[in-house]
Amino acid sequence: xxxxxxxxxxxxxxxxxxxxxxxxxxxxxxxxxxxxxxxxxxxxxxxxxxxxxxxxxxxxxxxxxxxxxxxxxxxxxxxxxxxxxxxxxxxxxxxxxxxxxxxxxxxxxxxxxxxxxxxxxxxxxxxxxxxxxxxxxxxxxxxxxxxxxxxxxxxxxxxxxxxxxxxxxxxxxxxxxxxxxxxxxxxxxxxxxxxxxxxxxxxxxxxxxxxxxx
Numbered sequence: 001x002x003x004x005x006x007x008x009x010x011x012x013x014x015x016x017x018x019x020x021x022x023x024x025x026x027x028x029x030x031x032x033x034x035x036x037x038x039x040x041x042x043x044x045x046x047x048x049x050x051x052x053x054x055x056x057x058x059x060x061x062x063x064x065x066x067x068x069x070x071x072x073x074x075x076x077x078x079x080x081x082x083x084x085x086x087x088x089x090x091x092x093x094x095x096x097x098x099x100x101x102x103x104x105x106x107x108x109x110x111x112x113x114x115x116x117x118x119x120x121x122x123x124x125x126x127x128x129x130x131x132x133x134x135x136x137x138x139x140x141x142x143x144x145x146x147x148x149x150x151x152x153x154x155x156x157x158x159x160x161x162x163x164x165x166x167x168x169x170x171x172x173x174x175x176x177x178x179x180x181x182x183x184x185x186x187x188x189x190x191x192x193x194x195x196x197x198x199x200x201x202x203x204x205x206x207x208x209x210x211x212x213x214x
Contacts, residue, residue, distance in 0.1 A: 005180060006031045006137040007189065016167050020176070023167070030185040031137065032161050039135055039179055046110050048177050054090035065093060068128055068157045068205045073100055075153065080123035083107055083147060086130030093126050121149045128157040132178045145194050145210070154196070154208040158182055 001012040004026040012033075015025035021038045025031070040048075054061055076082075078101050084093045087106040094104040104126070106112045125147060134140045144154055159172045161183040172178055187206050191198035196208040 002035060004029060004031055005033055005135060006141075006186070007193075008138060016164055016173075018168075018173065021173075023173070023181070029189040030161075030183050032167070032181040032183070033137075034179050036135070038176075040176055045133075045177050048175075049088065049110060052088055052090075054088050054092055056090065056092040056095040058092075061092060062096065065096065065128060065157075067202055068126065068155050069093060069096055071201055071205075071207070072124060072126070072153060072155050073097075073102065076102065076124055078102060081105070082124040082126065083117060083120075083122045085125050085127045085144065085147075086133070087112055093128065118143065118147065120147070122147055122152060123149055124153045124155065126155045126157075128155070130158075131156055131182065132158045132172075132180055135179055137180050141190060141194065148210040150210055150212045152210050154210070155205065156182075156187075156208065157205050159204045160184060161186075 001024060003010050004012055007026060007029040009026065009028040011027040012024040013027060014022070015032055016023040021034050023032050023034055080102060082097065082102065082104040084091060084104050084106050087093065087108045089111045091106040091112070094106050097104040105117050107114060107117045125144060131140065148154060161167060161181045167173065184200060187198050190196070191208060195211050197211065199207040201207055
């Protein structure tokens with residue numbers, strides 16, 4: 001059945017099947033994923049992203065992001081420098097941050113591909129509605145770990161898997177660019193692996209804090 005894209009174990013079991021795709025759940029880290037055969041090529045994937053009309057002037061989009069951003073801004077220093085990882089075609093977090101005097105760089109594989117940003121370290125990283133799109137789950141988290149200063153916060157916004165029953169009618173899986181689905185258990189596994197502290201903030205937001213080195 002293949003190898004889990006997160007923990008690299010061959011502990012995948014059938015989880016759910018719909019008209020389009022088959023979903024496997026890892027018994028080790030609980031990630032729900034689809035096989036590579038169900039993953040779109042880059043051009044088809046980008047064509048879907050090009051339809052996303054994210055815009056800093058959209059009040060509803062700002063309200064949506066503020067569920068992740070407001071608790072973050074309450075914690076960080078004004079001189080903190082952040083990275084919006086996977087900012088999309090209409091970067092908005094960086095605009096919201098600038099209004100509070102906080103600097104955020106934009107990185108996106110498709111729209112703001114500036115690899116030099118991935119050679120720096122940041123006080124915080126936001127990743128809103130991104131993690132579910134990235135096939136190489138482990139590689140992504142290793143990259144993020146390298147980008148976080150000790151004590152830095154990683155904000156992840158993604159809708160979480162609750163159960164197979166809930167999954168069966170879940171709108172989130174209908175987006176064919178969503179290929180990895182995370183649960184609270186998966187985030188607990190990630191925290192243990194990377195020695196991060198996990199805080200579940202709301203139904204679709206978690207904070208990880210990278211430990212200070214002693």
